Amino acid sequence: MIKISNIKKSFNKSVVLKDISFHVTDGEVVAIIGPSGSGKSTLLRCINFLEKPDSGKIEIGDVTVDTTKTTKSEIQKLRMQTSMVFQHYNLFKNKTALENVTHSLRVTKKLNKKQADEIGRNLLDQVGLLSKADSYPISLSGGQQQRVGIARALAVGPNAILFDEPTSSLDPEWVGEVLRVISGIANKEKTMIIVTHEMKFAREVADKVIFMDDGLIVEQGTPEAVFDNPQNERTKKFLRNYQKHSSVEMDKENGKFALL
Incomplete structure (x- = not known):
C-alpha cells in the first residue's frame, strides 16, 4: 500500500x-x-x-x-x-539493453552475472525486446528504449x-x-x-x-x-x-x- x-x-x-x-x-x-x-x-x-x-x-x-x-x-x-520510469528513458548509453536491465540487480541486489542475465532476459522478453538484448540505446527507437526502461524498473521487484x-x-x-x-x-x-x-x-x-x-x-x-x-x-x-x-x-x- x-x-x-x-x-x-x-x-x-x-x-x-x-x-x-x-x-x-x-x-x-x-x-x-x-x-x-x-x-x-x-x-x-x-x-x-x-x-x-x-x-x-x-x-x-x-x-x-x-x-x-x-x-x-x-x-x-x-x-x-519503488521504481521510476522516466520521460526521457535515462538509460546508460554505454551499456546494452540487457546491461541496463541487470545493472541494479548486480549493484543493489548483488546477484552474479548469470543470475542477473537470466532475470534480465526474461524481462526483456516480457516487453518484447529479447532480440535487442545486446543492442545499445543509440540503435533503439524511442519506444524500444522506453520498454527497456520499463524492464529495468521491473527488475528489482518493487512494491x-x-x-x-x-x-x-x-x-x-x-x-x-x-x-x-x-x-x-x-x-x-x-x-x-x-x-x-x-x-x-x-x-x-x-x-x-x-x-x-x-x-x-x-x-x-x-x-x-x-x-x-x-x-x-x-x-x-x-x-x-x-x-x-x-x-x-x-x-x-x-x-x-x-x-x-
Missing part, C-alpha cells in the same frame, strides 16, 4: 504541491491527470525522494517516512520500495512502479507499443502510479483516476466517475479539451491499444 499524507513542496517562493493526500491499495493502478504545471511530476518525484518534500508523510509497504525529519537510511529504504509521462517523449508511432506493455503489467495486478496525458489509456487501465490542478487534488474516483460524471467545473473543462485530442484508443476485442 502507498499512503501519501499532507505532502507540500515549494521551489523558492513558488508553491507546487499544496497539502496532497491520497492512498493506493496493493495491486491498484492510479492514473494522475491534469494540465501541465499542475504538480503531477513533482508529486511522483517526491514519493521516491528525487525531490525532498517540505512536509508530510509517505508510507510505502512497511516503510513510513516523516519528510521533515528523515535520515539517509530511511530515504534509501523508501526508494527501494510499486511510478511512471512519469512515459509516452511524452515518443514519436506518435511508438506510443501504442509502450502503452500495450504498461497495460500488460497492469493486468498482472502490479501497483502503479501513472502520470499521463493519454486520457483514453488512463480510462482503460486505471482503477482510480486523480485529477490535479494548481498543486491540488481537485477530484478523484473511478475512471467512470471522473470521465463520465466529473463534479468539479475545472475537471469538466480539462476533459473537454483533452478528450478531443487523445492519441490512443483501446481495441477492446483484441485487448490492445492502437493509434487513432
Whole structure:
C-alpha cells in the first residue's frame, strides 16, 4: 500500500504541491491527470525522494517516512520500495539493453552475472525486446528504449512502479507499443502510479483516476466517475479539451491499444 499524507513542496517562493493526500491499495493502478504545471511530476518525484518534500508523510509497504525529519537510511529504504520510469528513458548509453536491465540487480541486489542475465532476459522478453538484448540505446527507437526502461524498473521487484509521462517523449508511432506493455503489467495486478496525458489509456487501465490542478487534488474516483460524471467545473473543462485530442484508443476485442 502507498499512503501519501499532507505532502507540500515549494521551489523558492513558488508553491507546487499544496497539502496532497491520497492512498493506493496493493495491486491498484492510479492514473494522475491534469494540465501541465499542475504538480503531477513533482508529486511522483517526491514519493521516491528525487525531490525532498517540505512536509508530510509517505508510507510505502512497511516503510513510513516523516519528510521533515528523515535520515539517509530511511530515504534509501523508501526508494527501494519503488521504481521510476522516466520521460526521457535515462538509460546508460554505454551499456546494452540487457546491461541496463541487470545493472541494479548486480549493484543493489548483488546477484552474479548469470543470475542477473537470466532475470534480465526474461524481462526483456516480457516487453518484447529479447532480440535487442545486446543492442545499445543509440540503435533503439524511442519506444524500444522506453520498454527497456520499463524492464529495468521491473527488475528489482518493487512494491510499486511510478511512471512519469512515459509516452511524452515518443514519436506518435511508438506510443501504442509502450502503452500495450504498461497495460500488460497492469493486468498482472502490479501497483502503479501513472502520470499521463493519454486520457483514453488512463480510462482503460486505471482503477482510480486523480485529477490535479494548481498543486491540488481537485477530484478523484473511478475512471467512470471522473470521465463520465466529473463534479468539479475545472475537471469538466480539462476533459473537454483533452478528450478531443487523445492519441490512443483501446481495441477492446483484441485487448490492445492502437493509434487513432
